[in-house]
Amino acid sequence: MTYEQPPKKHVPTQKKVKRISIATVILAMYIWTFMSIDIEWKEAFNRFASNYNVVVPQLFSPNWARAGEVIEKMVETVFIAYVGSLAAAILAVPLGFLSAINMTNSRILSTIGKWVLSAVRAFPEIILAIMFVVVVGPNPFAGILAIAIGSTGMLGKLYAEVLESIDMNVVEAMQANGANKIQIMFHGIIPQVIPEFLSYAIYRFEIDVRASTILGYVGAGGIGTMIFFAYSNRNWSDMGMILLVIIVVVTLIDYGSTYIRKRIV
Amino acid sequence: MANNINKPSLNDDRYAPLLSPWRAKAKLSLVFFIILFFLWYSSRTTGVDFGDLIMGFTNMGQIIDKLFPINMDVLAPAFDRLIETIHMAIIASTFSTIIVIPVSLLAANNITHNWFVYNATRLIMNILRTIPDVVLAVIFVGIFGTGPIGGIVALFIFSLGILAKLISETVEAIDMQPIEAMRASGANTIQSIAYGVMPQVAPQFTSFALYVFEINIRASVVIGLVGAGGIGQLLMSQFSFNNYGAVMTIILVIFVVVVIIEYISTKIREAII
Structure with a gap:
């Protein structure tokens, strides 16, 4: 008994050409990448062989003597993230309303809002931190400003998406009953969006804790300062302690925030 | 009756309107x-x-x-370093998307029924995700010395953590019926994954891979600051020479590239899903 293969699906030529050209572009990209990147493999391998035993065992034997100091800096880091993301959660509200097309009813305004938000998002936090260190000096406040501005970009975008997905029937019904703009705002729109706004703000706080651990590297306060010193002195057991504290604190905050977000939504 | 179980009833205190x-x-x-x-x-x-x-x-x-005025002399070296940044991001994203396939299957509870393996993989990936990218870069630059290779390894680990979470969640949400049907007609594990799981997750998988590439471009700017190669390294050296005109040029270049890549990757992702 012979089995026949099921008939092959007919693929139009246009689609075939499209697929082949995509594959060619991707292949060309990889050839370009591997041909032109300048890595001295041999030297890197030698360095790896000689440094491995210096770095890795020390990382896994954290220097407990500095635990107190590291924890203190980590608390400062969490505070930076807290103030920064709270400020962003408030700053993002007007920008979110501006970018949501159903709130402004104007394509121009909402496009401007979206452009502003994506422009803000294009700056990595650490570059914002460098700028604010120049403005307010090397202290935690510079970190707070960097976090606040950096988070506004993402929160504003998420807020706008939430606003665009609300039930507009409620708003229309209120308008028909003669409610004014402020009444619509407080009784029609805000009750619909508040749980998701809060949930995103808490989620952003989670990301900000991670982001603010590195701000100190350019002098903007928090545990990053210690990372900088441990790295410049090649003190890997201090680095191990810092890593341990970061991992524990970030994990705890993640669990806490997931729990709160589940309760809210 | 089975369908009554999840229905809220007013006797249930949680669903009653608050009297006070x-x-x-x-x-x-x-x-x-x-x-x-x-x-x-x-x-x-x-x-x-x-x-x-x-x-x-x-x-x-x-x-x-x-x-201002921005220093245009730095434009040529900035462009070279930018290419290096893009290369680093491409290599790191490629390797992490390859490695993440087995890892994400191990971290999905509908594929991996072994309690220990599932939880161990998840734990390791969660720990990886908590380490900030710059700390990873510092460690790997310490091991490999300054240059792009430390940066590539750091980006690889960093994106592996993110991808493993996103993709294992996607795998957990797939429809298990085709896989059960395949198992019943005698397919082995590899076959049921290749023909049952992969086609279901392929669009999201591609979209997440692009997303990680986007994140890697941004992250490689940041990790360059600690000497891990790319345009960040140039930025940091110009910053430490107080050469602000050049710093502004580099920031503008980064800004333009991030916007362009985000735009392209969003368009591709919209086309896929």
């Missing part, structure tokens, strides 16, 4: 005051001073004078 609004109000006010208290406390400890900010803006004026 003051209780809800008291609870909300309490939360509000706790948030305010933390705000006050942490602003005090971190030294928030809006006076500094306003004073700083006069400083900012001077800095802006320094930042």
